[in-house]
Amino acid sequence: MVSGRRTRLIAVATAVLAIGLPSISAGVPDEVRLKHERAWVDPGPLEFGAxxxxxxxxxxxxxxAGADCAVDVDTAARxxxxxxxxxxxxxxxxxxxxxxSRYDDGTALADPGRSSPGIFFSPGVGAWQLDSAGLGADATAAAAIDTGTAARTVAPHVVRxxxxxxxxxxxxxxARAAAWSSWYACDEGACEDVYQRLLAAGVVEDTTVGMHGGAAPRRCRYAGAVHDCAFVDPAAAQGDEAWRVPGYGPAPVPDPFYVFTRGGHEVRYWLAADTGARGDVSASRALGSDARESLRWSAGAGLCDLTASRGAC
Incomplete structure (x- = not known):
């Protein structure tokens, strides 16, 4: 996960697994060991949406093209x-x-009314887990999910x-290790391993994974104004499904929500019809702020999905 306040995990590789990957010291807490074990990628082809x-x-x-050193497109892409x-x-x-994200389980990220466990504001979003405490500070969930927007955030960062x-x-x-220093999962060399695999065999393109990965662009009316919005339903997600498994991490799988920008804030909105709660719930943060410290929760003021005719229409 990309975080502006990342605390590096101190772990010593004490053994080598059968596939040649380092293990984590037995003295490290289980949750930390689990994070690192998941950082290692299974051998075989590496797939990516076409x-x-x-x-x-x-x-x-x-x-x-704008780099301060000689770097070709293939290297930059890897x-x-x-x-x-x-x-x-x-x-x-x-x-x-x-x-x-499934590892951020702070109470400030959950609906204070506890009306549904799935009303949860994930601060890390997308294939690069752009985090509101770091590279994702100025990105809504919709922007972090949109691969085009996310890649344009990540590419200059890592190349620089x-x-x-x-x-x-x-x-x-x-230099590659420095480029990836913002990501926890790269701490023990997993990203270098993947880089070398990409260098040797490239990517197998998966045509079933689109630019928005199953998130649906919509038009929404909220508080008397119409906004471009996105409907984010984990059940419709395209690509690797591990993060949708309930036991994957301590945080819940979020209920479906809408996301849009309003007055310099990212707003996520949960319809009661999607959560089973007694009413709608919304949460917002000022763009540029860390969701862990800045969320404002409220009862939903009424949202209409104009595209699908859902909600307060």
Whole structure:
């Protein structure tokens, strides 16, 4: 997960698994060990959505063209792609653009009325888990899910860090590690492993995973104004499904919600029809702020999905 306040996990590799991947010390808490074990990606082909892959390539080309060092498009694309499988798709299957974080279980992220466990504001979103405390601070959930938008955020970030490290006379491997230093899942070398696999065999494109990964662009009316919005329903997610398994992490699988921007805020809105709660619930944060510290929860003021004629229409 990308976080502006990331605390590096201190763990010592004490053994080598049968597939040659480092294990975590037995003294490390189970939740930390589980995170790291999921960071290692199963051997075999690495799949990525066909449309999302094209978006990554386009973003990588732009980042390479503006780079402060000599970096070709293929290298830039591998730098951008490498964190996605360790972060959200340890099977090697296509990372799901809709992935909603499952390790953030702070009480401030849950509906204070406890009307439904699934009314939960996931701060990390998408194939790169763009987090409201870091690279995702200015992105709504819809923007983090949209692979084109997310890739344009990630590509210049990783290429800039890669070039800066090379400028300090570091090796290419050290420069790659610096490029991925914002992602927890890269801490123990998983992203370098994936990078080398991409270098050797490339990506297998999955045509069933679209740019928005199953999230549906809509038009919504809220508080007397019409907004572009997205309907995010985990049941419709495309790509690797591990994050949708109830026991995957301590946080719940979120109930379906709408997301849009209003007055410089990201708003997520849960209809009672989708949650089973007694009424609608909304949560908002100022763009640029960490959801863990800035959420404002309220009873829903009424939202109409104009596209699907749902809600307060």
């Amino acid at each position: 449309e999302p892959h094209a978006a990554v390539r386009a973003a990588a080309a732009d980042a390479a 730098l951008v792609l490498a964190p996605t499988w360790p972060e959200v798709a340890a099977s090697g299957g296509a990372p799901a653009p809709m992935t909603l 860090k890669y070039c800066a490290e090379l400028g300090d006379d570091s090796s290419p491997a050290a």
